[in-house]
Amino acid sequence: MYKNMIKYIDFHDVIECLIAAVEARDKYTCGHSTRVADITLKIAEEIGIQGAALEMIHMAAHMHDIGKIGISDEILSKPGKLNALEWDTIKQHPQIGYNILTRSNALREIADIVLYHHERWDGNGYPEGLKGEEIPLGSRIIALADSIDAMMYKRPYKQPITEQECIYQIKINKGLQFDPYLAQIAINVCFQKQSFYYTFESFTANGAK
Ligand SMILES: [Fe+2]
Ligand SMILES: [Fe+2]
Numbered sequence: 001m002y003k004n005m006i007k008y009i010d011f012h013d014v015i016e017c018l019i020a021a022v023e024a025r026d027k028y029t030c031g032h033s034t035r036v037a038d039i040t041l042k043i044a045e046e047i048g049i050q051g052a053a054l055e056m057i058h059m060a061a062h063m064h065d066i067g068k069i070g071i072s073d074e075i076l077s078k079p080g081k082l083n084a085l086e087w088d089t090i091k092q093h094p095q096i097g098y099n100i101l102t103r104s105n106a107l108r109e110i111a112d113i114v115l116y117h118h119e120r121w122d123g124n125g126y127p128e129g130l131k132g133e134e135i136p137l138g139s140r141i142i143a144l145a146d147s148i149d150a151m152m153y154k155r156p157y158k159q160p161i162t163e164q165e166c167i168y169q170i171k172i173n174k175g176l177q178f179d180p181y182l183a184q185i186a187i188n189v190c191f192q193k194q195s196f197y198y199t200f201e202s203f204t205a206n207g208a209k
Contacts, residue, residue, distance in 0.1 A: 019033045022065070033063070035145075036061050036142065040058060040141050057141060057142075059110055060114055061141075064114055064117045067093035067096030068096075070092070094114060094115050095115065101114060112136055115127065116128070116135050119140075144170070144178055144182055151166045152166055166191070170186060
């Protein structure tokens with residue numbers, strides 16, 4: 001009986017529920033993971049990723065910040081700037097996410113993508129300081145999608161920046177924070193293709209924070 005039930009579970013839906021629970025703690029991050037998943041999907045499709053690999057990267061994007069469930073509300077929702085110790089705590093979220101996801105064998109590859117979503121192309125990211133193509137492709141795509149969402153949407157401590165400023169920030173970080181090839185693809189799909197531009201507009205219209 002349970003086996004039959006499992007056949008009908010849509011894992012994508014279940015994951016969205018789980019992440020909605022994580023984000024319900026903090027109204028300012030509400031919708032962040034869904035937007036990151038949408039942007040990630042567009043970039044991944046544009047470079048020709050298909051089928052199971054595409055689905056895996058998309059799910060990893062939905063869950064990239066799942067580890068924030070292990071960070072205290074005081075730090076997570078702190079309105080002002082974080083001190084060095086608080087930053088060190090926040091920086092544990094990829095590892096916490098990895099520890100959660102590796103409890104399931106089926107999510108092992110997704111766990112790897114989540115673990116490395118704050119690595120940087122130049123090797124100055126965390127948790128391991130991986131460089132260039134040592135960083136899984138899915139993590140490199142999510143890093144871009146995550147930054148674009150952070151720049152384009154309002155947070156308690158900052159206003160969103162303009163589209164032109166966002167494009168500029170991505171360009172100057174090509175080869176530093178971001179994979180240079182993927183950075184250009186991200187600019188194309190997020191800002192220069194009319195269809196996705198309208199997606200941004202509708203997020204704003206829905207009052208996304
Ligand atoms: Fe993150
Ligand atoms: Fe994020």
